[in-house]
Amino acid sequence: xxxxxxxxxxxxxxxxxxxxxxxxxxxxxxxxxxxxxxxxxxxxxxxxxxxxxxxxxxxxxxxxxxxxxxxxxxxxxxxxxxxxxxxxxx
Numbered sequence: 001x002x003x004x005x006x007x008x009x010x011x012x013x014x015x016x017x018x019x020x021x022x023x024x025x026x027x028x029x030x031x032x033x034x035x036x037x038x039x040x041x042x043x044x045x046x047x048x049x050x051x052x053x054x055x056x057x058x059x060x061x062x063x064x065x066x067x068x069x070x071x072x073x074x075x076x077x078x079x080x081x082x083x084x085x086x087x088x089x090x
Contacts, residue, residue, distance in 0.1 A: 001049045003085060010081040013042055013074055046074065050088040 016039050020030045031039055047054055047070050054070040057063040073079070073087045 006046070006049060006088075007081045007085050009042060009046055010074065010084050013046065014081065016040075016042065017075060043071070043074070046070075046088070051090055054088060 016031065024030045031037065047056070047067070050070060054066050057066055070088070073084055076084065
């Protein structure tokens with residue numbers, strides 16, 4: 001995946017997180033409940049195209065660690081999309 005496309009998808013994920021927050025404030029439930037859960041497939045696309053250390057593993061413990069490290073970066077509100085791309089590609 002090209003760098004520019006990946007950064008655009010990171011920005012889309014950031015927008016989803018803002019919508020998620022607004023949904024929780026307004027309705028008490030987020031996008032991870034009900035029919036909107038498919039928006040989180042974006043996390044899988046980003047993770048599948050990130051550095052190997054963030055990707056899925058058959059070992060459940062390793063997979064959980066990889067996912068946690070990935071989401072820490074993706075959901076970081078202080079980093080720019082470009083900085084997130086750099087971290088996720090390392």
